[in-house]
Amino acid sequence: MAAPGEFFAGIPKITYLPSAGPADVLCFKHYNAEEVLMGRKMEDWLRFSVCYWHSFCGTGADPFGDQTHQWPWNEGTPMESAKKRLRAAFEFFTKLGVKYYTFHDRDMAPEGSTLEESNRNLDEITDLALELQSQTGVKVLWVTCNLFAHPRYMNGAATNPDCHVLAYAGAQVKKGLDIAKKLGAENFVFWGGREGFLSIHNTDVAAELNHMASFFRMAVQYKEKIGAKCQFLIEPKPKEPCRHQYDYDAMSVIGFLKHYGLENHFKLNIEPNHTTLAGHSYEHDIVMASAFGMLGSVDSNTGSPDLGWDTDQFPMDIRNTTMVMKTVLEQGGLQPGGLNFDAKVRRESTDLEDLFIAHIGAMDAFARGLRNAVHIIEDGLIAGMVRERYSSFSHGLGQKVEDGSATLEEMECRSIHVKEKTALK
Numbered sequence: 566m567a568a569p570g571e572f573f574a575g576i577p578k579i580t581y582l583p584s585a586g587p588a589d590v591l592c593f594k595h596y597n598a599e600e601v602l603m604g605r606k607m608e609d610w611l612r613f614s615v616c617y618w619h620s621f622c623g624t625g626a627d628p629f630g631d632q633t634h635q636w637p638w639n640e641g642t643p644m645e646s647a648k649k650r651l652r653a654a655f656e657f658f659t660k661l662g663v664k665y666y667t668f669h670d671r672d673m674a675p676e677g678s679t680l681e682e683s684n685r686n687l688d689e690i691t692d693l694a695l696e697l698q699s700q701t702g703v704k705v706l707w708v709t710c711n712l713f714a715h716p717r718y719m720n721g722a723a724t725n726p727d728c729h730v731l732a733y734a735g736a737q738v739k740k741g742l743d744i745a746k747k748l749g750a751e752n753f754v755f756w757g758g759r760e761g762f763l764s765i766h767n768t769d770v771a772a773e774l775n776h777m778a779s780f781f782r783m784a785v786q787y788k789e790k791i792g793a794k795c796q797f798l799i800e801p802k803p804k805e806p807c808r809h810q811y812d813y814d815a816m817s818v819i820g821f822l823k824h825y826g827l828e829n830h831f832k833l834n835i836e837p838n839h840t841t842l843a844g845h846s847y848e849h850d851i852v853m854a855s856a857f858g859m860l861g862s863v864d865s866n867t868g869s870p871d872l873g874w875d876t877d878q879f880p881m882d883i884r885n886t887t888m889v890m891k892t893v894l895e896q897g898g899l900q901p902g903g904l905n906f907d908a909k910v911r912r913e914s915t916d917l918e919d920l921f922i923a924h925i926g927a928m929d930a931f932a933r934g935l936r937n938a939v940h941i942i943e944d945g946l947i948a949g950m951v952r953e954r955y956s957s958f959s960h961g962l963g964q965k966v967e968d969g970s971a972t973l974e975e976m977e978c979r980s981i982h983v984k985e986k987t988a989l990k
């Protein structure tokens with residue numbers, strides 16, 4: 566029997582039961598939130614977050630078929646169902662034991678017929694969000710603005726050829742930052758949904774990139790003006806919906822930020838499914854962003870290696886989660902970022918409990934990845950091999966290359982009488 570206002574009746578608080586059998590799917594077999602590894606609780610290394618758009622707004626529709634999910638919160642007027650959805654989401658976060666969530670402005674509250682009405686809707690729904698946050702202790706990992714779904718954004722937002730559209734996007738981000746501050750969001754994400762092009766022939770690439778940089782500068786100024794504390798994050802993606810997107814991958818975004826002098830104001834939110842769409846391995850952008858001190862957060866999902874599009878599946882591959890967690894451990898954690906499940910249950914997963922099973926599976930996969938990464942780091946074998954591989958840079962000429970003081974003349978001097986065999990040693 567459902568308690569009044571309960572959406573997930575019959576589903577208990579999910580606990581750690583390592584000895585549970587294979588048929589027991591509503592428990593964690595590996596994720597033990599309180600367990601301390603390398604000086605920190607598992608939950609603090611992993612900082613899991615549930616995403617609002619897939620898990621609570623997703624309908625199961627795809628380009629070939631209509632809605633398959635009949636969720637009980639989708640009832641009443643758009644504002645009524647927005648409130649039901651929020652209550653259902655907080656029941657879910659609490660039962661799952663996840664302390665963070667993420668949302669777009671437009672999936673939290675419906676868009677009105679004017680900006681003013683949209684803002685009013687957001688105010689009303691986020692009042693309720695604030696109340697539920699303080700009742701449960703669940704926090705916002707990040708907020709983002711949906712600058713890609715409405716028809717006005719069909720040619721982009723910050724890179725739109727029409728300045729009026731850029732202005733609308735700016736107004737939306739201004740409100741998004743107010744909301745982020747109100748809810749104490751720890752980060753704020755910019756995903757360049759349609760910031761790119763379908764045809765290079767009608768696109769002034771240099772102008773669009775300049776506009777995008779100006780747009781980000783305005784956001785930095787406003788964030789500082791209102792004293793919002795959230796870390797700005799850019800989420801790279803190479804394509805889809807555009808044929809080419811400017812935030813192609815980690816290195817493109819880092820190059821862009823450095824070119825425009827914005828690198829101190831932003832980090833990256835890496836989504837591995839996007840990384841593989843860019844032709845890289847799963848962990849590539851995690852490693853690259855971290856190497857430059859720019860890994861801020863992770864949209865923990867996966868695609869299928871045999872597909873060329875963004876399927877946003879729950880990550881279940883232990884090899885991948887190990888590689889991610891090894892990088893996270895090596896950089897000392899992800900805080901204030903986290904592991905956000907930008908992932909959706911399949912169109913065919915039509916039971917409410919599937920939402921739990923999917924998250925539990927992915928959380929266990931990350932817990933196993935964390936344990937593996939701890940072993941790899943603690944036994945030190947790989948780190949020792951890597952150190953040895955670069956040992957020639959720890960003294961003499963190598964040290965001078967390392968600190969940038971070496972010259973080509975010194976290289977010549979060192980190499981001229983050395984037989985190749987010795988030089989290669």
Ligand code: XUL
Nearest residue numbers: 709756800836864875907
């Ligand atoms: C799209 C995507 C988005 C962003 C937020 O591919 O990943 O959901 O994470 O806008």
Ligand code: CO
Nearest residue numbers: 800836864907
């Ligand atoms: Co994402």
